[in-house]
Amino acid sequence: xxxxxxxxxVSVALGQTVRITCQGDSLRRYYASWYQQKAGQAxxxxxxGKNNRPxxxxxxxSGSSSGNTASLTITGAQAEDEADYYCSSRASSDNHxxxxxxxxxxxx
Amino acid sequence: xxxxxxSGPGLVKPSxxxxxxxTVSGGSISSSSHYWGWIRQPPGKGLExxxxxxxxxxxxxxxxxxxxxxxxxxxxxxxxxxxxSSVTAADTAVYYCAxxxxxxxVPEFDYWGQGTLVAxxx
Numbered sequence: 001x002x003x004x005x006x007x008x009x010v011s012v013a014l015g016q017t018v019r020i021t022c023q024g025d026s027l028r029r030y031y032a033s034w035y036q037q038k039a040g041q042a043x044x045x046x047x048x049g050k051n052n053r054p055x056x057x058x059x060x061x062s063g064s065s066s067g068n069t070a071s072l073t074i075t076g077a078q079a080e081d082e083a084d085y086y087c088s089s090r091a092s093s094d095n096h097x098x099x100x101x102x103x104x105x106x107x108x
Numbered sequence: 109x110x111x112x113x114x115s116g117p118g119l120v121k122p123s124x125x126x127x128x129x130x131t132v133s134g135g136s137i138s139s140s141s142h143y144w145g146w147i148r149q150p151p152g153k154g155l156e157x158x159x160x161x162x163x164x165x166x167x168x169x170x171x172x173x174x175x176x177x178x179x180x181x182x183x184x185x186x187x188x189x190x191x192x193s194s195v196t197a198a199d200t201a202v203y204y205c206a207x208x209x210x211x212x213x214v215p216e217f218d219y220w221g222q223g224t225l226v227a228x229x230x
Binding site for chain 2: 030031032033035037042043044045048049050054086088089090094095096097098099100101102
């Protein structure tokens with residue numbers, strides 16, 4: 001299967017740590033990249049396929065992978081982190097792209 | 109700083125062809141290290157990959173849209189384009205163009221356009 005599954009919504013208290021997960025068979029072979037999308041804006045690339053942060057992304061964002069699950073962790077969530085988060089990876093063995101359904105993060 | 113800008117009609121009639129162009133500035137579309145892609149987002153829903161093109165013209169399309177999609181590149185204008193035929197209301201979405209890094213196995217879209225809303229309605 002080339003699908004990626006994310007929890008629709010997650011909440012976190014201000015300053016606490018939250019993990020957003022992404023599951024799929026293709027993640028056993030490929031890592032995921034992650035995107036943050038604030039309301040009314042284009043997505044922003046926050047974690048690359050080696051679980052590194054692109055330039056300009058705060059170090060409270062980190063990525064990890066285990067088995068068929070990729071995770072985005074925000075350590076010390078800030079109010080400005082409230083957004084939708086999408087994972088993306090390669091669809092099985094071809095060069096196609098799949099996105100997860102997205103997780104809406106609420107910072108309480 | 110690389111910038112991408114989508115342009116095209118904001119309203120398309122059912123059964124007609126949706127046409128959008130992405131103009132790249134601040135960098136060359138002929139980069140051997142990048143693909144150029146289209147991604148869409150229906151109102152209130154998630155992201156859907158449409159397809160990618162390399163400067164040479166090599167294309168990759170979402171299998172679910174492949175029969176209706178054509179992506180082309182014009183290196184002389186530093187632009188790439190999307191055509192989606194036989195549109196229905198289900199094709200109403202914000203359409204984004206984006207740059208994808210070609211040197212990684214995992215898709216990484218590092219620059220995005222602001223997006224353009226295309227509505228399909230008579």
